[in-house]
Amino acid sequence: EDQVTQSPEALRLQEGESSSLNCSYTVSGLRGLFWYRQDPGKGPEFLFTLYSAGEEKEKERLKATLTKKESFLHITAPKPEDSATYLCAVQAWDDKIIFGKGTRLHILP
């Protein structure tokens, strides 16, 4: 069964404390893996798409990596404005999209 699991469910970090969010997946053929940021009361904001194992993408303090079983979203020296829910989703070869439940990230000043 196609599945996406994100961990941890919630994470509290001090400002400047780097960490990683995990997205583990099982899917019948990966077409793409997506990362989003969602602020309360808003639609998810697109961050990255990764297509193949070994691929990495960066944007400001965020870096996404991909293996055959999981993806990591590394956040380096986070700031309070990085606080949000981070969502991971995979697209299977049949175009089915499966979302994880998200990781709520809270950066303390």
Added chain:
Amino acid sequence: GAVVSQHPSWVICKSGTSVKIECRSLDFQATTMFWYRQFPKKSLMLMATSNEGSKATYEQGVEKDKFLINHASLTLSTLTVTSAHPEDSSFYICSALDRALSGNTIYFGEGSWLTVV
């Protein structure tokens, strides 16, 4: 800027009436769009997949006759909540699949808050 626009951002309607929410892809043609519902502090719940020119595919437990989805053009999908009741009050979000040559990406709209009174 936004590549998927959702309208209205918020709407209040009376119980028993119908309300329509629009989802437009601005920079690309979207043969596939998705509609979600989200409760406070909860994850996205897929309601249906909307395919241009054909009937939407609804997830289990979602009433087709209550949540009417129309995808009449390559840039527009609409969700109509019929005979709305207070329990339909929620945050509704759409997304559109961009099948670019460089690879697929899914973009989300800004969401629509529906309050049924």
